[in-house]
Amino acid sequence: MTTALPEYSIEQRISGSFFSRFWQELFRNTGYFPLALILLEFLIEGLEFFGKPDLYLLIPAVFVQTYVLTRWPSSIVWKRLFGSLIAPALYTMGEMAFEGLKFFESPYHVMYLAFALVIAVLQAAQLNQKNLWSDFLLLLENLVRAEILFALYIAFEIYSNPTQTVSLNEFFADGAHQYLGLAVLLLGISAGVANVSSHRYSLLLRQTADQLKIYSEWLLGRNLLGRAINDPNSMRLSRQKRTMMFVDVRGFTSWSEKRTPEEVASLLNRYYLTVEGLLNNYQVTLNINSQRMK
Numbered sequence: 001m002t003t004a005l006p007e008y009s010i011e012q013r014i015s016g017s018f019f020s021r022f023w024q025e026l027f028r029n030t031g032y033f034p035l036a037l038i039l040l041e042f043l044i045e046g047l048e049f050f051g052k053p054d055l056y057l058l059i060p061a062v063f064v065q066t067y068v069l070t071r072w073p074s075s076i077v078w079k080r081l082f083g084s085l086i087a088p089a090l091y092t093m094g095e096m097a098f099e100g101l102k103f104f105e106s107p108y109h110v111m112y113l114a115f116a117l118v119i120a121v122l123q124a125a126q127l128n129q130k131n132l133w134s135d136f137l138l139l140l141e142n143l144v145r146a147e148i149l150f151a152l153y154i155a156f157e158i159y160s161n162p163t164q165t166v167s168l169n170e171f172f173a174d175g176a177h178q179y180l181g182l183a184v185l186l187l188g189i190s191a192g193v194a195n196v197s198s199h200r201y202s203l204l205l206r207q208t209a210d211q212l213k214i215y216s217e218w219l220l221g222r223n224l225l226g227r228a229i230n231d232p233n234s235m236r237l238s239r240q241k242r243t244m245m246f247v248d249v250r251g252f253t254s255w256s257e258k259r260t261p262e263e264v265a266s267l268l269n270r271y272y273l274t275v276e277g278l279l280n281n282y283q284v285t286l287n288i289n290s291q292r293m294k
Contacts, residue, residue, distance in 0.1 A: 026066045061090035084120035108155040139192035146188025
């Protein structure tokens with residue numbers, strides 16, 4: 001027995017469903033620092049951490065930001081910039097209601113705000129850039145994201161080993177700290193280069209998919225194309241009952257002989273758009289004898 005797969009529209013298959021984009025945003029961006037922060041605070045405070053409001057303020061703030069960024073168009077600069085600051089802003093305001101300005105005495109709280117702002121600016125800046133500059137910003141974003149772990153490790157050392165964290169010189173005098181710092185830096189660069197390559201390939205695939213979608217819809221129509229993608233068996237030869245309707249533009253031949261090619265193309269485009277807009281509501285398959293002109 002096989003389980004039927006959920007049906008998705010062409011647009012959902014290209015850009016992903018809401019839930020797939022939600023989880024991707026949560027684990028690849030919004031939830032990255034908070035997950036590391038929860039682990040850090042648990043290691044510092046132990047089981048007492050679960051009796052404090054921190055966790056119960058942070059998790060809802062993260063889900064609110066994830067939802068907003070998933071809903072908002074990712075191509076609008078100001079929405080990406082301010083949307084990426086929702087979780088740290090909500091978390092900070094909630095914590096300050098309990099702790100006041102003492103909230104900023106914890107270095108990892110300040111780090112959360114700082115990293116969120118830097119990453120938000122880098123992501124927003126990428127939207128208006130192309131080619132090498134966009135690649136550089138994406139690489140830099142990945143490098144900053146990798147440094148989150150090292151920064152939180154420093155914060156952990158401040159609490160667990162304060163004698164080695166009185167200054168940066170004292171901290172990096174430890175060979176293990178030097179190794180960890182360099183390893184995180186190199187791994188961040190490596191992940192950034194891989195992400196840039198993956199991002200370029202993803203853009204190329206999306207552009208190709210968008211073009212194929214347009215050409216396929218011209219040939220099959222939106223409804224038939226959607227059924228074919230969701231269920232390839234629907235395209236197999238089988239006997240079906242069908243109703244056929246033939247439509248013609250009255251007097252088109254004589255009319256077009258007296259018009260320029262641009263006027264003919266304009267009329268056909270208006271005609272096809274009007275007909276398709278009506279027939280899409282009834283899952284009709286179109287078979288036109290001339291290509292739509294663009």
